[in-house]
Amino acid sequence: MIAEPAVILTCRDKIKTFEFLRAAGIDTPQTYTPQQIASAQDLHFPLFIKPRNGSASMSVRKLDDRDDLDYFLRKIDDPIVQEFVEGxxxxxxxxxxxxxxxxxxxxxxxxxxxxxxxxxxxxxxxxxxxxxxxxxxxxxxxxxxxxxxxxxxxxxxxxxxxxxxxxxxxxxxxxxxxxxxxxxxxxxxxxxxxxxxxxxxxxxxxxxxxRYDWSAFIPLGASRKPRVSPSRQPFPDFDPRPSD
Structure with missing residues (x-):
């Protein structure tokens, strides 16, 4: 179950996504390539930077000033810079x-x-x-x-x-x-x-x-193997002992 290749390309490339949304009249934050940001005359901080083809919120940063911008433009591969939106x-x-x-x-x-x-x-x-x-x-x-x-x-x-x-x-x-x-x-x-x-x-x-993490605490014997008695087992359906 997958979209057409051209759609996937537009969605993966955040500059193409921005251009698509703007062309369709959809409200979206102003977005710049590094070349465009270098020539921009009227930047208002904070800004937001992330990889052009990134995912899972990796290498995303809020930029509070020009020093932040210059540093992360060097640090992040193929970045884009966006208007920061509070909400x-x-x-x-x-x-x-x-x-x-x-x-x-x-x-x-x-x-x-x-x-x-x-x-x-x-x-x-x-x-x-x-x-x-x-x-x-x-x-x-x-x-x-x-x-x-x-x-x-x-x-x-x-x-x-x-x-x-x-x-x-x-x-x-x-x-x-x-x-x-x-x-x-x-x-x-x-x-x-x-x-x-x-x-x-x-x-x-x-x-x-x-969603939350679940931790299981298991007492070990001198042999460092699990030793769980029914009275101490915290989760009735969980038995950590290896099966035969």
Whole structure:
């Protein structure tokens, strides 16, 4: 389940993403190549820098002044520089199935992110955000398939500013499924020739996802092998002892 190669190229290259969004009349932060930033006359800090083809929030930095800008332009390979946008970051899961047309848009506010993956988030059924996501994907034509994942920042003034397009399932998509937008089931139904009944806003508002690490503490005997008695086993379904 994959988009057309030209779409993938546009989404992977953040300069092409910026140019696409601007051409489609979609609100997006001003974005510069290193060559463009060198000749820019009226820069306002803070700015934001990241790799042109990066992912998982690797090598992203907020730039507070010209010294930061000069340093990280040298430090990061093939970077882009963007206008810094203050606000709440949202991911939008846009289900297009096999037709390429938006049929459901699930916005998720990203409360906490670790290593580029959301660890705490909540479904936000905001019609304005949903409609903005629909317009972005409609501008892509019918060359996308499955799920399109959009990133935007919603400012305190209510502006919805798009920063990323990923023509694939995102790591937080299970939150949308938990809220009732069953993307995997819909895809399977379409692949079987069925026409799933999908409401554009057919999901539950306010569903929250909390991801966390799980640690297991196991006493070891003198042989340094696990020695767990039933009375001390903290998790009844977990037995660390090797099987015969």
């Amino acid at each position: 709440v970051e949202h991911t939008l899961d846009v289900y297009v199935g096999l037709t390429g047309r938006p049929r459901c848009v699930v916005p998720r506010a990203r409360w906490q992110v670790r290593g580029g993956e959301v660890s705490k988030g909540v479904v936000v059924k905001d019609p304005k955000i949903m409609d903005a996501g629909r317009r972005v994907v409609e501008a892509m034509g019918d060359s996308v398939r499955g799920l399109v994942t959009l990133q935007c920042i919603v400012t305190q003034q209510g502006r919805i500013r798009f920063i990323e397009i990923n023509p694939r399932f995102g790591g937080g998509a299970p939150l949308g499924v938990a809220a009732g937008a069953d993307y995997p089931r819909w895809l399977l139904q379409e692949l079987l020739g069925e026409n799933p009944q999908i409401a554009f806003d057919g999901f539950e508002d306010g569903v929250c996802m909390l």
